[in-house]
Amino acid sequence: MSTASPLIIALDYASLDAALCMADRLDPARCRLKVGKELFTRSGPEILEALHGRGFEVFLDLKFHDIPNTVAGAVQAAADQGVWMVNVHAAGGRRMMAAARERLDRHGLTTHLIAVTVLTSMEQADLVEVGVSSTPAEQVERLAALARDSGMDGVVCSAQEARRLQALCGTDFLKVTPGIRPSFAAAGDQRRVMTPAEALRAGSTHLVVGRPVTQAEDPMAALTAIEAELDAV
Numbered sequence: 621m622s623t624a625s626p627l628i629i630a631l632d633y634a635s636l637d638a639a640l641c642m643a644d645r646l647d648p649a650r651c652r653l654k655v656g657k658e659l660f661t662r663s664g665p666e667i668l669e670a671l672h673g674r675g676f677e678v679f680l681d682l683k684f685h686d687i688p689n690t691v692a693g694a695v696q697a698a699a700d701q702g703v704w705m706v707n708v709h710a711a712g713g714r715r716m717m718a719a720a721r722e723r724l725d726r727h728g729l730t731t732h733l734i735a736v737t738v739l740t741s742m743e744q745a746d747l748v749e750v751g752v753s754s755t756p757a758e759q760v761e762r763l764a765a766l767a768r769d770s771g772m773d774g775v776v777c778s779a780q781e782a783r784r785l786q787a788l789c790g791t792d793f794l795k796v797t798p799g800i801r802p803s804f805a806a807a808g809d810q811r812r813v814m815t816p817a818e819a820l821r822a823g824s825t826h827l828v829v830g831r832p833v834t835q836a837e838d839p840m841a842a843l844t845a846i847e848a849e850l851d852a853v
């Protein structure tokens with residue numbers, strides 16, 4: 621089932637059972653689901669089948685980053701399993717992203733292909749340590765332009781960069797934004813954060829929310845509060 625909701629709930633769980641326990645409380649008409657490294661490494665493709673069987677569209681967030689041939693094969697493997705969205709690291713470069721794009725197109729696979737720019741857990745000091753002297757915003761813009769030119773459907777960025785990317789890459793270019801923190805939630809390891817309403821106003825096309833819902837005392841109440849905040853935008 622496809623949904624008009626911009627919400628993507630991150631199922632960051634250590635087991636298939638725990639993830640499905642949460643999925644069974646959610647509704648594919650209200651959100652999409654994200655499967656990341658921990659859950660996929662534990663459960664394998666079985667989690668994708670289980671979530672698809674429950675009617676959810678799934679973002680497989682494995683952030684592929686390798687040589688072009690390897691990434692193209694991995695992206696095809698994800699798309700062959702019917703995921704709605706898959707991602708690579710933009711830092712893998714133009715030839716890597718273009719190879720992934722070409723592979724999906726050659727096989728008629730319509731899975732959304734997006735690229736991670738700068739992780740939302742990173743701030744200026746983290747970039748300096750890995751040899752990047754630009755600000756996070758400048759680096760996101762550079763990588764987003766490269767991703768667009770390499771055939772990506774959009775990027776993962778923080779909502780703080782969404783408005784600028786809308787101007788740079790257009791409204792159809794997907795801006796998938798983790799680091800979403802409602803007023804009631806702790807930032808934790810995230811650094812470039814925004815509330816759900818601010819993110820939507822700034823031009824985020826999809827909002828990734830994990831712990832503010834999954835670790836809430838009452839996850840359904842937390843989700844409903846976020847939806848109410850978005851409805852008011």
Ligand SMILES: O=c1ccn([C@@H]2O[C@H](COP(=O)(O)O)[C@@H](O)[C@H]2O)c(=O)[nH]1
Nearest residue numbers: 630656738739740798799828829830831
């Ligand atoms: O830059 C990025 C890229 C991916 N993520 C992922 O999103 C969720 C966020 O979860 P929260 O619990 O809401 O912080 C998580 O699965 C990350 O792996 C990201 O946060 N930032």
